[in-house]
Amino acid sequence: MPYTEPVESANGRIREVTVGAGESSVAIGGAAALPFHWFDGEAPRRPMIAMEVFDATPAEWAPALTGALGDVMSDPATWARANVEQHGADMVCVQLASTDPNGADATPQDAAAVVRAVADAVRVPVVVYGCGNAERDADVLKKVAETVTDTVLAIGPATEDNYKAVTAAALGYGHVVVAETPIDVNMAKQLNILITQMGLDADRIIVDPSTGAVGYGVEYGYTVMERLRLAALVQNDDMTQMPMICNLGKEVWRSKEARASEQDEPAWGDAAKRGVLWEATTAITLAVGGADVLVMRHPDAVAVVRKALSGLTA
Amino acid sequence: MALTGLDIFKQLPKTNCGDCGVPTCLAFAMKLAQGGAELSQCPHVSEEAAAALSDAAAPPMRAVTVGTGDAAFTVGEETVLFRHDKTFVHPCAIGPRIDSGTSDDEIAAAVATTKAAAFERVQQHLACGFAAVRSTADAARFAAVAADVAEKSGLPLVLMAEDPEHMSAALDAVGPSRPLIHAATEANAEAMIALASEHSCPLAVRASGLDAVAALTEKAAAAGLKELVIDSAPESAAAALRDHVFARRAALKQKFAPLGYPVITFPGDHADGDPMLETVYAAVDVAKYGSIIVLSGAEPWRMLPLLVLRQNVYTDPQRPMRAEAKVYEIGAPGPDSPFLVTTNFSLTYFIVSSEIEASKIPAYLGVVDAEGLSVLTAWAAGKFVPERIAKFVNDSAIAENVSHHDIIIPGAVAQISGELAEELEAWNVLVGPYEAADIPAFLKARAG
Numbered sequence: 032m033p034y035t036e037p038v039e040s041a042n043g044r045i046r047e048v049t050v051g052a053g054e055s056s057v058a059i060g061g062a063a064a065l066p067f068h069w070f071d072g073e074a075p076r077r078p079m080i081a082m083e084v085f086d087a088t089p090a091e092w093a094p095a096l097t098g099a100l101g102d103v104m105s106d107p108a109t110w111a112r113a114n115v116e117q118h119g120a121d122m123v124c125v126q127l128a129s130t131d132p133n134g135a136d137a138t139p140q141d142a143a144a145v146v147r148a149v150a151d152a153v154r155v156p157v158v159v160y161g162c163g164n165a166e167r168d169a170d171v172l173k174k175v176a177e178t179v180t181d182t183v184l185a186i187g188p189a190t191e192d193n194y195k196a197v198t199a200a201a202l203g204y205g206h207v208v209v210a211e212t213p214i215d216v217n218m219a220k221q222l223n224i225l226i227t228q229m230g231l232d233a234d235r236i237i238v239d240p241s242t243g244a245v246g247y248g249v250e251y252g253y254t255v256m257e258r259l260r261l262a263a264l265v266q267n268d269d270m271t272q273m274p275m276i277c278n279l280g281k282e283v284w285r286s287k288e289a290r291a292s293e294q295d296e297p298a299w300g301d302a303a304k305r306g307v308l309w310e311a312t313t314a315i316t317l318a319v320g321g322a323d324v325l326v327m328r329h330p331d332a333v334a335v336v337r338k339a340l341s342g343l344t345a
Numbered sequence: 346m347a348l349t350g351l352d353i354f355k356q357l358p359k360t361n362c363g364d365c366g367v368p369t370c371l372a373f374a375m376k377l378a379q380g381g382a383e384l385s386q387c388p389h390v391s392e393e394a395a396a397a398l399s400d401a402a403a404p405p406m407r408a409v410t411v412g413t414g415d416a417a418f419t420v421g422e423e424t425v426l427f428r429h430d431k432t433f434v435h436p437c438a439i440g441p442r443i444d445s446g447t448s449d450d451e452i453a454a455a456v457a458t459t460k461a462a463a464f465e466r467v468q469q470h471l472a473c474g475f476a477a478v479r480s481t482a483d484a485a486r487f488a489a490v491a492a493d494v495a496e497k498s499g500l501p502l503v504l505m506a507e508d509p510e511h512m513s514a515a516l517d518a519v520g521p522s523r524p525l526i527h528a529a530t531e532a533n534a535e536a537m538i539a540l541a542s543e544h545s546c547p548l549a550v551r552a553s554g555l556d557a558v559a560a561l562t563e564k565a566a567a568a569g570l571k572e573l574v575i576d577s578a579p580e581s582a583a584a585a586l587r588d589h590v591f592a593r594r595a596a597l598k599q600k601f602a603p604l605g606y607p608v609i610t611f612p613g614d615h616a617d618g619d620p621m622l623e624t625v626y627a628a629v630d631v632a633k634y635g636s637i638i639v640l641s642g643a644e645p646w647r648m649l650p651l652l653v654l655r656q657n658v659y660t661d662p663q664r665p666m667r668a669e670a671k672v673y674e675i676g677a678p679g680p681d682s683p684f685l686v687t688t689n690f691s692l693t694y695f696i697v698s699s700e701i702e703a704s705k706i707p708a709y710l711g712v713v714d715a716e717g718l719s720v721l722t723a724w725a726a727g728k729f730v731p732e733r734i735a736k737f738v739n740d741s742a743i744a745e746n747v748s749h750h751d752i753i754i755p756g757a758v759a760q761i762s763g764e765l766a767e768e769l770e771a772w773n774v775l776v777g778p779y780e781a782a783d784i785p786a787f788l789k790a791r792a793g
Contacts, residue, residue, distance in 0.1 A: 032559070032563070032601065032602070032603060034555060034556050034559045034595065034601060034603070034604070035599070036555075036591055037591055037594035037595050037598060037599055039594070067583065067586050068586075068587075068590065069583065069587075070587045070590075070591070091703075133783075133786070243692070245650050245653055245654045245657065246466070246650075246653040246654075246656075246657065246695065247692065247695055247696060247699075248657075248692045249654070249657055250428070250657040250658055250660060250662070251692075253632070253658070254427075254428055254429045254662060257427055257428075257429065258427075258429055261427070285699065285700075285703070286699060287698075287699045287702055288649060288650070288653070298461070298463075298464070298645060299464075299645050299646065299649055300644055300645030300646035300649070301644070301646045302646075304621065304644075304646040304647070305645075305646035305647075305649065305650070307621065308621060308624055308625075308646060308647055308650045309650050311621065311624075311625050311628075312624065312625060312628040312650045312651065312654055315625050315628050315629055316628055316631075316632055316654060316658075319629055319632050319633060320632075331621075335619070335621045335622050335625055336625065338619075338622050338625075339582070339622060339625040339626060339629070342581065342582035342583065342615055342622075342626070343582050343583050343586060343629065344583060345581070345583040345584070345587075
């Protein structure tokens, strides 16, 4: 019996979203095939890796992580430069964790100054995540958007509770919106509709479908992303054709499996390798699910995932 | 090509006798069409009809069982490309490769590592599924190492050799344990097929590209072998993914029988000797259609993420995993430690317990049987309600373990606190945070 290659070409295509400034701007998305299905159709680029910096020195991080990052963590601009120059980050993701009103309660002005410093320190695009408090994020992201206008930022998370303010800020200052919904195909689509109805171009939205780490619900994010990709490519549903971003570093490094020392969990083996692999296996699973941008933390995880992304791209 | 349920129905006796275990011939035909039944279950089907239906009656992807007894594993019989369509059927088996040319000490150490890579998670035992032994010395050594590894590991074997004489020697030693023979190639196919027939063992075929693989499986099938595994010897990780996707599509969508077999993968072939990169490629194989994944080693730091990922990917998306309902001790709690309750949805349990752990405040966590639902869903479905929680508390020994009577419930079900206080008269019901992420701050504030 003769074998015919079962190639399946797509009916739709993922949008291209451009972030960054001038010559250092970067396009993400753009594929007309499922992730790494280069044999089915055009897949112009591999997923990008955005390495995290925090607006204040993180406390209580795993030793495997702080040891690998070194003493850059007290200064976001230095940290961002190390991410790009030493670790080859495609982008930098500023996590404005200290703006949390229940935490350090840093002001929108403080946050904007951090983003300004990071954007000045690197020549790669910058993603900005607020603390996750919808009300505070609206204020913070507005200030960030109006302060840093010489590059296209990706700002978020815009949620159903604050998308109007975040979208208005992006519209006013030429930025891209990261639209976050809780692991649900229809809610992701609905938020895209609401944001575009405010007048933002559909190719200025990146979807954050929410995710968990391996062992903490990675399969939910993975499956929602696969379904969104199939809707985009097979059904040509234009409100699902946005590139996707996975904010996975914080999920991974919260897990016991990534953090526990070998003394605490002798049966789990070498803590440094285990932590790196927890992040790397989570990242690659989400990339296979459909992530176009992976927000990552550990330099060694970034290095091994970058090799794998290249290896999977023909 | 695939037949529809109606095509099949036309060939059946249409007596609705129910002898096949399905009430009507039409329902049986529908099951056949979906690969959920075998034509042989109908005792009355005519020979002509059986011949006409044989294509449709064969499952689109064969089952392959490696090993015997409790340690045996079965792969194959997959019915979908995406896990949201239908649960993946047989979790892939993952195990290490051990070379016969290495020293006895190294082999003993590799076997010990393999056995030690075993973990309990959500009431499932996660462990290596097999040990692969590769011939890198002479035939007698291969046979001796295979026998040794089989005995010491207790695991099914994958025997890897290209020389049929080596394979024959090893099969003489361990043949009755049904190892997987890897591999029949274009150069040795006749001899390997004969060995697989003689020893009734599953056989992997290895050739460059799916075309060549299909030619080999047809040859093996013509010789009467049914349990085959395919290896397309991909030259890169990108080619491996392509071959896995094409083989699965060819089997399920084109009903192309020569590729309707599970796939064996060697992610280390594309990793330049880097075990971290190998593990990341193995994660891709877990998600995308690897059924037997052979690694260069089974150290716990890589087996844990891979086995947990496998558990995640192969979970029924419609039926969430459940944690065992009981009182968990987190840290080393004492009589003054806080007592919290939540539901037994595995994700809820994992997230709440890891947040408590992150707080560094030892605590008791009561995981109530809420039929595997998350807190809000369980409350809405009447599965995480005061009567259930009270019964759980009263049935447990928690009252004897703590000197206080404070029970902390999730903030998402704050509305049940009054009713729960009535059910649990001896207890003070406290409302904890809405989000698990706020548990550390909550516990620290309480601890003052």
